[in-house]
Amino acid sequence: MTIDPTISSSPASSTVGTKILSPAVPDAPYFIPLNTPAVGTELVDRTRAVGGPETKLFSPLTIRGVEFKNRLFVSPMCQYSSDNGHATDWHLVHIGSLAVRGAGAICMEATAVLSEGRSTPEDAGLWQDSQIEPLRRIVNFSHTQGTLIGIQLQHAGRKSSGVSMFAQNTGIGSGSQVAHVGIQGGWDEIYGASPIAQTEATATPKEASEEYLARVVQAFVDATRRAKEAGFDFIEIHGAHGYLLHSFNSPLSNIRTDRYGGSFENRIRLSLEIAKAVRTNWDGPLFYRVSGTDWAEGPERDERTGEWKQWGIQQTVALAGELAKIGVDLIDVSSGGLWADQRIRVGPGYQVPLAEAVKKAHPNLLVGTVGLLTTGRQAEGVLREGRADVIFAAREFLRDSSFVLRSAEELGVVVKSPAQYERAWTRMAHGHRAPKCPALEEKVVLCERDNLVGNR
Template sequence: MSLLLSPLTLRGTTLRNRAWVAPMCQYSAVEGMPNDWHLVHLGGLARGGAGLVISEATAVTPEGRISPADTGIWADEQATAWRRITDFVRSQGAVPGIQLGHAGRKASTQRPWAGRAYVDPADGGWPTVGPSAVAYADWPVPRELTRAQVAEVVQAFADAARRADEAGFEVVELHAAHGYLLHQFLSPLSNHRTDEYGGSFENRSRVVVEAVDAVRSVWPESRPLLVRLSATDWAPGGWTVEETVRLSKELAGHGVDLVDVSSGGLAPEQRVEVGPGYQVPFARAVREGSGLPTAAVGLITEPAQAEAVLAEGSADAVLLARAVLRDPHWPLRAAAELGDDVAWPVQYERAKLA
């Protein structure tokens, strides 16, 4: 059996393989409610053989949405709507996961196919917030969160995790990457605070640790808690790989079970060095420096490539995004290419690859 198709156990949850679906926003919700699109999208990826299927960045507050069309879990009725989706994902042998996020200063944007510009409050958008009154690019300046409001955001993550449990999710991931609110606190480029949430590494990372603690206090002990981090801002003066390793090592002591290692998204002036598996070295650095398992992501497109990432010890799982949009049955194809005999949906067995 290849490493890619072998099981991985985190706490009390065993995932059937290490080919996982990364969170990908669908911009198809109304008032934060998941619908038939999300059922078919996520359910189809589960049917395709993935071990873990993580929902899109799901907002913990209405103003935390990236766009007005993002899913949410700030209300009980949203948790109820998620339940039929998690039930179906599980019925296909995959583990349902949810990424909890708050977009901060990068909220209130258009759907990508409508042009990713800021949505003015007069057109259905809303004023944004951030750790500091520092705008992203030429977007409106966000309102700086007060200490009390920071505490409210932390509580919102915990409340969302409680609802995620009720909705049937088995894995929770906190989104502290890609320039969204938790990442905004981490980076000196977006965090200019002078209180206990700004300045030093300890202060800038404080809200992430608080959010992890708050979520872990309500999330079942037997279920895994993941954190997605951007390993670097790809910009001078920004968040670094070394800080990512340091934070990951600290989070290991706060109940985090795996770090999902991505990069970038915070600074419009970023200069990203893109190529096949370009973020894999970051996952390896975190894995070796923190002792935590990691998942690698970023232009991992072929089964042999994914297997090599695991075999060389760079990560414990790979997260697939565009590759599974192009081929929702990528894990089943990977099994055939790597010589593994895995179960197919009985309805599709007539097409099983040798």
């Protein structure tokens, strides 16, 4: 191959001789066209010029000096594609495809702080230093696109050593949801709040000793340090969906008699210890994901005896207040994932009332909401009504990685599209709104035993 001597050899250069072809992302190791402003940022003057509205969804949000360009975030989604906890090119392409299309922020999937804290052998991890560099590569690419990126840290607790959702139909394990040692890369060291299995098909965990819990707290601290080295912009602690922290919070899975069981204050002790430890070692935005209810039958509390029967919104609101005191900036409200017989009536925005309850109780605390939020109008309505501050979406981004741009088009807002894709978004750039889809917005289904293993 002959190299033209008039082309600069600088990897981030965009010059041929003295002629500027296009501005480049500064300090990138290779040439990438610079998008200014960042993709997904509202072009306010353009919006007003075409008669578009002022929206909450596309208003920026600043947390601890970090500005999020819009309020439509990518929720963590397990990919079951890691190599001994290490991110691969799959993650680079998966996250990269979202980073180039304007998400307000991306939160990478649940990432185990200890090897035995993975929910499956294919889960992501950050329990050793060799896992930093593959993540740094993804972070760096996201930053070239002006997209903030965070990581969700977790310990899967009694749901550890499971079988990934798309591997459960292989026939290995005779219907068991446990990854077997030696056959499927599983392990025996499975810990929970109490020795109570979630279902007959899942493992019965060992009751975590106080010494083990101290190790878990330190593992969160160590993973926080590694997340900082990888360059992440924010951290989310996973305290939902039946994993370790949620299993301590709920009286359905926690029957301990020591200082980590019994009373509400004891059951949330581990959550607060971990949040405080991470906050002490992390200066940036800190999120905490919580399940707002176990969706078990019966009341959250026996009104006659005062006994807490399951985890629910009253305790969630109280926990949120304690987390705020520690310095958690945003509560990401989801639900379920712990109780085998959960019955969830699923429909558009079905989890928003849980987030709304937290927001109403703590108006100065930022709150995120999730759950079948699939249109821009729907998301804008939630924010406009003050029911939450941020929208987290998951499967809608898998169906349409341009969900942010489509939402802008739907609302009549003009946002920056990728320079490389601008010709696909000329309608949005000229203020032409996408049509409504009432059939999608009215869909309601009954979902039983919803996502017991993979609910994130």
